Amino acid sequence: MRAVRCNEHGLPATLAIETLPDLHPEAGELVIDVKAASVNFPDVLIIQNKYQFKPPLPFTPGAEFAGVVRAVGAGVAGFAPGMRVAAYTAHGAFAEQARVNAADVIALPDNLDFSAAAAFMLAYGTSYHALVDRGALQPGDTLLVLGAAGGVGLAAIQIGKLVGARVIAAASSVEKLAFCREHGADEVIDYAHEDLRERIKTLTGGNGPDVIFDPVGGAYAEPAFRSIGWRGRYLVVGFANGEIPKLPLNLALLKGASVVGVFWGHHMKHEHALAEQEFAALIEWIKTGKLRPVITKRYTLDQTPQALDDMMNRRVTGKIVIEM
Structure with missing residues (x-):
């Protein structure tokens, strides 16, 4: 072979x-x-x-x-x-x-x-585990997806919409954001050319997102976390940027917010029965044509x-x- x-x-x-x-x-x-x-x-x-x-x-x-x-x-x-x-x-x-x-x-x-x-398996498994299990995303929540045009980012948009969330996609170009809109994003932020915090504030009426999905890390992590809503959940999915950010944890205290780690590989290893249930839900969406x-x-x-x-x-x- x-x-x-x-x-x-x-x-x-x-x-x-x-x-x-x-x-x-x-x-x-x-x-x-x-x-x-x-x-x-x-x-x-x-x-x-x-x-x-x-x-x-x-x-x-x-x-x-x-x-x-x-x-x-x-x-x-x-x-x-x-x-x-x-x-x-x-x-x-x-x-x-x-x-x-x-x-x-x-x-x-x-x-x-x-x-x-x-x-x-990896992108959609990670995103489902992050949003539904670790992030407790609910219908009506506002979800902010960083790096939204990548594989896990796109999966997060699709799953967020299926759960019933309002999805804000953040990416680095007009072309990438058009791609995100095509696949379900309600609002978009060009964080290469727009002020991320100000745009989040405008799109959420100053309330901030309920859940932030971050597979990127780097320079946009802190302004996103500073914008999170009360009892918000910041999902640490990865560091595609190559830089592990230092988040101001005093904001977790002031906003009652949570910083939640998402490691799908270890989830598969240590919580295999739960992972199988998550895959069953994804497969059912695929079978019924809701997810592709x-x-x-x-x-x-x-x-x-x-x-x-x-x-x-x-x-x-x-x-x-x-x-x-």
């Missing part, structure tokens, strides 16, 4: 495409023929040794994928060769075959194609380094996938 390999830590151009032996499952595992794999910002970090999880070299990057079960290991129930599935794995998805724990695999509905399935992951660009396996470079340099919006 062919696979993308990270033989040394570095930028996407250092990755290689290699031919490796076919995979075989251990007990409790599945081997899956990968049909599509999604590209996420942590993939850019992990190949540079900048992510929380640090696999030993050499390794194959890629955290989520969809495909067809090839082989089933001892002790695995509920899966059989030929089944259509999606899976989350910390690494290993950018390859023609992937080996994964059966607990990290879900069966797919027939009306969800492989590319869309590959694109929903948005794929904005598709690459081949050989183009994986370019896909990661495009992600790193923010040349793409929404979700991008590698198709085998």
Whole structure:
């Protein structure tokens, strides 16, 4: 089988495409023929040794994928060769075959194609967990999404609207904000050219948002947090900007606000039963046509380094996938 390999830590151009032996499952595992794999910002970090999880070299990057079960290991129930599935794995998805724990695999509905399935586990799982579980988002709440044109940002817009929130999308260009409006945002903020705090104040009548979804970090975190409403929930989803902000915690006291961490990977590990319930809710939305992951660009396996470079340099919006 062919696979993308990270033989040394570095930028996407250092990755290689290699031919490796076919995979075989251990007990409790599945081997899956990968049909599509999604590209996420942590993939850019992990190949540079900048992510929380640090696999030993050499390794194959890629955290989520969809495909067809090839082989089933001892002790695995509920899966059989030929089944259509999606899976989350910390690494290993950018390859023609992937080996994964059966607990990290879900069966797919027939009306969800492989590319869309590959694109929903991490981004939509993270956003649902963040907004519904950690953020307690309610109908009628105002939700502010930073980095709204990215994969998790777009998922947060879609899920926020399905919950019944009023969604304000913040991004860095007119084109990105038009993309956010196209997919459900009620209001938008161009934080590259507008004063973020003043615009939030105007759009919320001075009350501030109930929930702030922040996968970016960096310079916009503090003004957003200073704008949060009474009993607001600030969801710390990630640091795509590369800078971990120092939030003024006295504001948490003055506004009765909460700073809430969101780490979907550990949620999957430590609260697997709850994560399965969340996926069931997402799958039901997909089955009924209420939710559809948005794929904005598709690459081949050989183009994986370019896909990661495009992600790193923010040349793409929404979700991008590698198709085998």
